[in-house]
Amino acid sequence: MSVELVQKTINGDSPGVTTELSYFRFTPNVSANKLKQYPKVYLQAALHADEQPGIMVLHHLLDLLLKADKAQALRAEFVVVPMANPVGMSQIEFGQHQGRFDKVSGVNFNRKWPDLLSQIIIDSSTLKTDDAQYNQQIVRSLVWQWLEGYQPVSAREQQQRWLISEAYDADYVLDLHCDADALVHLFAVPQLYPAAQDLSDWIGAKATLTAEDSGGGSFDEVWPSLWIQLAKQYPQYSFPAPPIACTVEYRGNYDVFDSVNLEDAQRLFGFFQARNLIGDVAEVALTIKPKAMPKPSELAATEMLRVSQSGLLAYQVDLGEKVKKGQVIAELVPLSGEGAFITRVPICAGADGIVISRNVAKYVWAGRSIAKIVGREVLSSRVGYLLED
Numbered sequence: 001m002s003v004e005l006v007q008k009t010i011n012g013d014s015p016g017v018t019t020e021l022s023y024f025r026f027t028p029n030v031s032a033n034k035l036k037q038y039p040k041v042y043l044q045a046a047l048h049a050d051e052q053p054g055i056m057v058l059h060h061l062l063d064l065l066l067k068a069d070k071a072q073a074l075r076a077e078f079v080v081v082p083m084a085n086p087v088g089m090s091q092i093e094f095g096q097h098q099g100r101f102d103k104v105s106g107v108n109f110n111r112k113w114p115d116l117l118s119q120i121i122i123d124s125s126t127l128k129t130d131d132a133q134y135n136q137q138i139v140r141s142l143v144w145q146w147l148e149g150y151q152p153v154s155a156r157e158q159q160q161r162w163l164i165s166e167a168y169d170a171d172y173v174l175d176l177h178c179d180a181d182a183l184v185h186l187f188a189v190p191q192l193y194p195a196a197q198d199l200s201d202w203i204g205a206k207a208t209l210t211a212e213d214s215g216g217g218s219f220d221e222v223w224p225s226l227w228i229q230l231a232k233q234y235p236q237y238s239f240p241a242p243p244i245a246c247t248v249e250y251r252g253n254y255d256v257f258d259s260v261n262l263e264d265a266q267r268l269f270g271f272f273q274a275r276n277l278i279g280d281v282a283e284v285a286l287t288i289k290p291k292a293m294p295k296p297s298e299l300a301a302t303e304m305l306r307v308s309q310s311g312l313l314a315y316q317v318d319l320g321e322k323v324k325k326g327q328v329i330a331e332l333v334p335l336s337g338e339g340a341f342i343t344r345v346p347i348c349a350g351a352d353g354i355v356i357s358r359n360v361a362k363y364v365w366a367g368r369s370i371a372k373i374v375g376r377e378v379l380s381s382r383v384g385y386l387l388e389d
């Protein structure tokens with residue numbers, strides 16, 4: 001095996017500014033042709049640059065992977081991008097970091113990832129009816145051709161291009177994010193389940209939320225989407241199962257602590273070992289065992305509870321609490337108008353479920369989401385765009 005530090009230069013949107021995207025590649029010591037037969041695992045953190053627990057998880061995972069590499073126990077290519085969004089990391093203004101939206105275009109960094117199928121033209125006569133691996137190579141080479149011809153302009157687009165060029169041919173794509181104040185949970189396409197239940201169990205996901213198309217072109221959705229769409233459009237040809245790709249929400253923004261992030265890294269390592277992507281490593285003796293976590297529920301069954309006026313929140317429930325429709329989740333102290341500073345407006349759950357996330361900042365305004373409540377029944381209000389922003 002060899003470990004390589006890869007560095008890509010991103011030209012800034014303003015004169016004299018460049019940014020470096022750095023990541024690690026662990027490559028099995030085999031010929032390039034043989035390497036294609038090895039599974040590929042791609043991990044990235046902080047695509048939303050203000051969500052940093054994943055950086056610390058990958059910091060700890062890198063240490064484990066280096067030990068596994070030394071023990072010659074890696075059975076897959078691993079690409080680890082600890083800081084996927086250096087453009088967003090640089091957005092510090094007036095003493096505040098804003099890493100969710102590209103300040104030049106206003107685009108959310110985890111939206112508008114390209115639909116890969118619409119970037120390529122498939123000549124079906126080149127496909128085989130019964131050889132999924134062969135067809136996979138054909139499709140991947142078409143995506144690569146598109147990438148080679150793609151000429152990104154803005155810094156955000158250049159950054160996207162580098163990340164796509166590593167993720168598009170991976171068999172596992174894990175995008176590490178976090179919520180504001182939350183329990184660990186996952187987002188994935190429903191087609192991955194129940195086969196990926198072991199991932200939810202190893203990670204310890206208190207909820208696994210599924211949507212085939214949440215409407216925003218999220219990073220984790222575009223990789224499996226290519227293969228799901230192909231299977232629908234060309235039912236007479238075989239295609240491989242979609243890659244296991246998901247967004248992992250590692251709790252809240254401020255949950256950067258060695259104790260929890262190291263265990264998260266060990267859990268990922270345990271998952272990779274259970275999937276035979278890493279063999280036994282004497283130096284890494286894990287005591288963690290996966291526990292059966294909740295089965296997936298549709299993202300459309302998760303209520304994003306919003307407020308209709310500004311005010312200051314006083315939560316009445318804890319994370320993980322099971323709540324009933326109509327139960328008060330928070331009380332809002334209005335800051336203007338009649339009853340300002342004196343009264344409290346109850347904000348009630350619209351459905352039964354588990355409170356999986358809350359806000360950290362308690363000052364909210366009209367339309368602001370204040371909690372995610374994971375239910376089991378699809379909500380009639382949740383159609384079309386399913387994401388928070």
Ligand SMILES: [Zn+2]
Pocket residue numbers: 048051110177178
């Ligand atoms: Zn995020």
